[in-house]
Amino acid sequence: MPRRFVVIWFRFLEADRVVRRRAELKEVPFAMALPQHGRMVVKSVNAVAYKHGVRAGMVVADCRAILPSLQVLDHDNDLVATTLLAMGEWCIRYTPVVAADPPDGLILDISGCAHLWGGEVPYLKEILSRLRAFGYHANAGMADTVGAAWAMAHFVPGDVIVATGQLTEALMPLPPDALRLPADVLSKLHKLGLYEIRSFMAMPRRALARRFGEILLMRLDQALGQAIEPICPIKPVVPHQVRKPCLDPVRTAAGLEHILRSMLEELCRRLANEDAGLRNCVLTCYRVDRDVQQVKIGTSRPSRDVPHLYKLFEQEICNIEPDLGIELFLLEATIVEALSPEQEALWSTKANTDKELSELIDRVAGKVGSDTIKRYLPDEHYWPERSVRIAGSLNEKPVTIWRKDIPRPVCLLPVPEVIDVTVPIPDYPPMLFRYKGELHQVVKADGPERIEQEWWIADGLQRDYYCVEDEQGSRFWLFRSGHYGSTEPKWFMHGFFA
Numbered sequence: 001m002p003r004r005f006v007v008i009w010f011r012f013l014e015a016d017r018v019v020r021r022r023a024e025l026k027e028v029p030f031a032m033a034l035p036q037h038g039r040m041v042v043k044s045v046n047a048v049a050y051k052h053g054v055r056a057g058m059v060v061a062d063c064r065a066i067l068p069s070l071q072v073l074d075h076d077n078d079l080v081a082t083t084l085l086a087m088g089e090w091c092i093r094y095t096p097v098v099a100a101d102p103p104d105g106l107i108l109d110i111s112g113c114a115h116l117w118g119g120e121v122p123y124l125k126e127i128l129s130r131l132r133a134f135g136y137h138a139n140a141g142m143a144d145t146v147g148a149a150w151a152m153a154h155f156v157p158g159d160v161i162v163a164t165g166q167l168t169e170a171l172m173p174l175p176p177d178a179l180r181l182p183a184d185v186l187s188k189l190h191k192l193g194l195y196e197i198r199s200f201m202a203m204p205r206r207a208l209a210r211r212f213g214e215i216l217l218m219r220l221d222q223a224l225g226q227a228i229e230p231i232c233p234i235k236p237v238v239p240h241q242v243r244k245p246c247l248d249p250v251r252t253a254a255g256l257e258h259i260l261r262s263m264l265e266e267l268c269r270r271l272a273n274e275d276a277g278l279r280n281c282v283l284t285c286y287r288v289d290r291d292v293q294q295v296k297i298g299t300s301r302p303s304r305d306v307p308h309l310y311k312l313f314e315q316e317i318c319n320i321e322p323d324l325g326i327e328l329f330l331l332e333a334t335i336v337e338a339l340s341p342e343q344e345a346l347w348s349t350k351a352n353t354d355k356e357l358s359e360l361i362d363r364v365a366g367k368v369g370s371d372t373i374k375r376y377l378p379d380e381h382y383w384p385e386r387s388v389r390i391a392g393s394l395n396e397k398p399v400t401i402w403r404k405d406i407p408r409p410v411c412l413l414p415v416p417e418v419i420d421v422t423v424p425i426p427d428y429p430p431m432l433f434r435y436k437g438e439l440h441q442v443v444k445a446d447g448p449e450r451i452e453q454e455w456w457i458a459d460g461l462q463r464d465y466y467c468v469e470d471e472q473g474s475r476f477w478l479f480r481s482g483h484y485g486s487t488e489p490k491w492f493m494h495g496f497f498a
Contacts, residue, residue, distance in 0.1 A: 002111075002144055003109070005109055006141070008139070012046050014032055016135055018073065028069075030071035031046070041059060042058045042059070049067065053066050091106060094113065095113045109233075141154075141156065144164055144167055148170060148171060148223050150178075151170075155178045167224050173196055173197075197220075242263045243328070245327065249288050249325020250322060260331070271333070278335065281331065285320055285329055285330075286330070287327070288323075296316070300373075374390050375391040387403075418491070429466045451479075
């Protein structure tokens, strides 16, 4: 079977990735640049800027002389590399051999794969249509060699498929740049007037090697299939899962428990070797009658403790109905996090206390639901409803500290509610207010405390907060939005004190 390769070139890879994050830049000309030798140099551009003549390698000042409306963003090498790797892993669905071609290309060895999509034409169309639907400008070439496919993708408009055995005819009209030659070799070729590959393809090899070096012969041989060009395939991350097929379908609870425990032990051994623990785990059971049953567990912090994980599953596996029998078990850790080795202290039991607390939380969450147990952390925002956030795990550390210098209500409404008030004069606390149809007379009040939102988030009115107490002894947290100078202010209920 002849080897077949596809090279995909993402002409505006970094810019397309930025547009996926910031859709408002889709029709705006922009470029990514980095400082070099005291000046900003363009590293990549988007399609709009490219149409106006902005190119990579140009100085930003020159680009703005051509296009004054050009926006300049910071170039991110890590973003480009990460995006290219992610695209390569996505393409593994079309062929098991995918290699990255930095900085903006992919190489696919599609030998024996195209017929699964009905031929090479629909195969290539399927890949490119989906990539372009994601918002990427993708060009592709298909040929018997990596070099020829690369040349088609970069130097021939459209998506070109070179028929088997037609490499020479396809390469001859292309410029020598299509052979991926160094800049000094290309400069020598252009000085001699060799602007097409056909101009030197039939020249004596010794003469070519003597004048241009062995690199020219090597690239030419690779493109024509006369030399091997190795590629380094992307190796996808192996999922944290354990599969257990059964020759005799499992129909009893004892058999199910035995298999589950053995699978947990195998999974936790791998996690121990990686210094990791699981946060979420899924057990999928495939029955003989093709019915699929599934149970899930979650932990408040990374864990690889088999007895603890088994107890969590024990609360759920009673819902599994084996019926005619289960022939395949799949245990997968869907969320895995790093877990540092715990060192036992001689006189302290803090580590054990933390572990027991997290295991208790896990067991309670398994019975009443994980959404009912939440841990809150302070957040760096001014407005009260933005100043707290839900922690992702029991071990997550706060980025700031709780405020203790000023009173805050125990119960805070997620969205402030409008109330009717009676105020004697501006900038005074209310004498009366009506909340949910009930009238409250204020006997004590403290305030105001002015809180403004961050100007970079949104423009809006400031708030003046008051702590008030009614005749029943209940205390409330009210605020006035705006001031009396411009418009009529509104009053809101925002919290309740104990």
